[in-house]
Amino acid sequence: MTYSLFRSLIVAMSLFMPLVSASYAVAEPVRKDAMVVEAPWARASIGTSRPSAAYLTIHNEGTSGDVLIGIQTSVAGKADVHTMTMTDGVARMGVAGAVEIPAGNKVELKPGGMHIMLMKLAQPLEKGKSFSMTLRFEKAGNITLTVPVLGIGATGPGE
Numbered sequence: 577m578t579y580s581l582f583r584s585l586i587v588a589m590s591l592f593m594p595l596v597s598a599s600y601a602v603a604e605p606v607r608k609d610a611m612v613v614e615a616p617w618a619r620a621s622i623g624t625s626r627p628s629a630a631y632l633t634i635h636n637e638g639t640s641g642d643v644l645i646g647i648q649t650s651v652a653g654k655a656d657v658h659t660m661t662m663t664d665g666v667a668r669m670g671v672a673g674a675v676e677i678p679a680g681n682k683v684e685l686k687p688g689g690m691h692i693m694l695m696k697l698a699q700p701l702e703k704g705k706s707f708s709m710t711l712r713f714e715k716a717g718n719i720t721l722t723v724p725v726l727g728i729g730a731t732g733p734g735e
């Protein structure tokens with residue numbers, strides 16, 4: 577079985593089973609054209625009444641900029657990129673809207689900074705499971721990832 581066929585199978589499986597068991601700690605990077613999405617992960621949720629968050633790094637290895645214009649996943653009714661700013665010692669989140677990914681740059685979404693807010697959860701995100709998420713870029717188009725769910729206290733992709 578070729579590697580790409582294996583990946584297609586994983587993607588196909590995750591479409592039918594939104595939460596499959598993940599046996600790895602750090603997800604493989606997913607590449608499309610010059611865009612590489614690295615180390616996606618999400619936090620386990622407390623049921624479905626509170627939102628959860630997903631994190632990843634987007635690396636634009638190309639010579640022209642691109643823009644992340646949307647995110648879709650079957651586990652959340654709404655998924656938006658949020659910014660995090662500190663005002664007088666209070667952390668505030670805001671909707672980032674479209675996110676520029678400049679040529680040759682990496683944009684890192686991580687705890688305490690920019691993140692993907694997963695709202696209106698369709699099911700609880702359980703540690704050890706994973707789900708499928710699609711990032712939509714203006715130029716690179718859709719990139720679909722398998723996002724492992726880590727513990728509620730995780731701070732990085734390897735935990």
Ligand SMILES: [Cu+2]
Nearest residue numbers: 658669691693
């Ligand atoms: Cu947020």
